[in-house]
Amino acid sequence: MTTTENAVRNGVDTATLFATLDAVKGDPEIAKFQFRATNRWLSGTHNRSTLHGFYGAKQEMTHKQAFTYDADHPPVLVGSDNGPTPVEYLLHALAACLTAGIANVAAARGVALTEVSSTVEGDIDLLGILGLSDQVRNGYRQIRVHFDVEGDASPEELAGLVERSRLRSAVYDVLANGTDVQVDVSTR
Amino acid sequence: MTTTENAVRNGVDTATLFATLDAVKGDPEIAKFQFRATNRWLSGTHNRSTLHGFYGAKQEMTHKQAFTYDADHPPVLVGSDNGPTPVEYLLHALAACLTAGIANVAAARGVALTEVSSTVEGDIDLLGILGLSDQVRNGYRQIRVHFDVEGDASPEELAGLVERSRLRSAVYDVLANGTDVQVDVSTR
Numbered sequence: 001m002t003t004t005e006n007a008v009r010n011g012v013d014t015a016t017l018f019a020t021l022d023a024v025k026g027d028p029e030i031a032k033f034q035f036r037a038t039n040r041w042l043s044g045t046h047n048r049s050t051l052h053g054f055y056g057a058k059q060e061m062t063h064k065q066a067f068t069y070d071a072d073h074p075p076v077l078v079g080s081d082n083g084p085t086p087v088e089y090l091l092h093a094l095a096a097c098l099t100a101g102i103a104n105v106a107a108a109r110g111v112a113l114t115e116v117s118s119t120v121e122g123d124i125d126l127l128g129i130l131g132l133s134d135q136v137r138n139g140y141r142q143i144r145v146h147f148d149v150e151g152d153a154s155p156e157e158l159a160g161l162v163e164r165s166r167l168r169s170a171v172y173d174v175l176a177n178g179t180d181v182q183v184d185v186s187t188r
Numbered sequence: 189m190t191t192t193e194n195a196v197r198n199g200v201d202t203a204t205l206f207a208t209l210d211a212v213k214g215d216p217e218i219a220k221f222q223f224r225a226t227n228r229w230l231s232g233t234h235n236r237s238t239l240h241g242f243y244g245a246k247q248e249m250t251h252k253q254a255f256t257y258d259a260d261h262p263p264v265l266v267g268s269d270n271g272p273t274p275v276e277y278l279l280h281a282l283a284a285c286l287t288a289g290i291a292n293v294a295a296a297r298g299v300a301l302t303e304v305s306s307t308v309e310g311d312i313d314l315l316g317i318l319g320l321s322d323q324v325r326n327g328y329r330q331i332r333v334h335f336d337v338e339g340d341a342s343p344e345e346l347a348g349l350v351e352r353s354r355l356r357s358a359v360y361d362v363l364a365n366g367t368d369v370q371v372d373v374s375t376r
Contacts, residue, residue, distance in 0.1 A: 067276075078205045088242075089239075094225075098371070116229035119227075129357070130209060132212060139358045144371075145369070176366050181331045185335040186334070
């Protein structure tokens with residue numbers, strides 16, 4: 001195969017992927033990123049975030065458009081269901097991060113994928129956030145992700161893509177291990 | 189003021205909020221929820237999640253619509269920018285959860301809010317996920333949330349809303365403390 005035929009696999013531009021890795025090896029400052037969100041309260045539990053600008057590769061950058069997302073609570077949680085709950089976005093983020101990683105790892109390993117789909121479940125006992133029990137944590141007790149992966153490799157190799165992605169997933173790391181979260185406020 | 193005048197504050201139906209608390213006190217099984225996402229890989233780092241069904245209040249439920257969200261990487265991270273990155277959704281989820289909590293706590297405490305807005309920043313060194321350093325974690329090193337809150341209460345009371353929300357936030361808990369995350373796979 002020629003370089004051109006190899007350049008894109010699973011929709012991943014592997015030539016650019018490897019070039020990016022080489023660039024970062026030569027200048028680790030390129031790898032320092034800062035992502036950002038802004039959020040505005042609308043009414044009740046309904047609010048809206050915008051994701052647009054970020055810092056990376058030693059410069060301020062923007063997505064090609066500003067992405068806006070609404071969150072709310074459903075009626076059973078005294079909201080108006082104008083969007084999913086905040087905790088559901090965590091499940092989406094986890095599936096999305098692991099899936100992107102699977103595609104990248106497969107491309108780097110020369111595996112052609114035909115399907116990657118997943119279901120995520122998160123168990124949460126709301127006695128915590130409702131303030132009705134000090135024995136129950138506020139967040140998810142457990143999150144489970146199940147992947148279905150199809151491609152031109154052995155079952156062991158396909159499962160290995162998922163495992164490698166998990167070991168290099170930013171969202172998995174934060175959800176499994178937590179991170180330093182600082183909250184401050186200005187009032188008027 | 190009559191009960192009717194008090195029933196909705198900050199867009200929060202406080203009568204229903206307190207009735208829900210009473211119902212859960214009477215039957216803690218009501219508080220056991222399971223949220224879910226499904227995700228499908230599209231191409232490269234581009235994939236799409238759907239959030240629709242969930243379990244809670246002892247029954248299967250659905251949002252009034254299926255919410256779908258795309259995630260991708262920007263070109264600088266070898267993607268096509270068809271959506272925000274998975275890690276940006278974490279920042280949105282955090283702001284959304286804290287903001288919903290602030291509105292609920294304010295309503296319960298009789299504080300009328302006129303503005304709640306926030307900015308969230310997350311610092312991440314991609315040497316981790318790129319596999320170029322074992323000293324650098326994959327996820328955010330730190331996340332910072334700054335709130336601007338305006339309402340008919342003292343600065344201390346307004347700041348207290350944010351603090352109470354943080355202490356009862358499901359997303360804050362998961363991001364700050366981590367949780368049990370299980371990943372498995374079926375292959376074809």
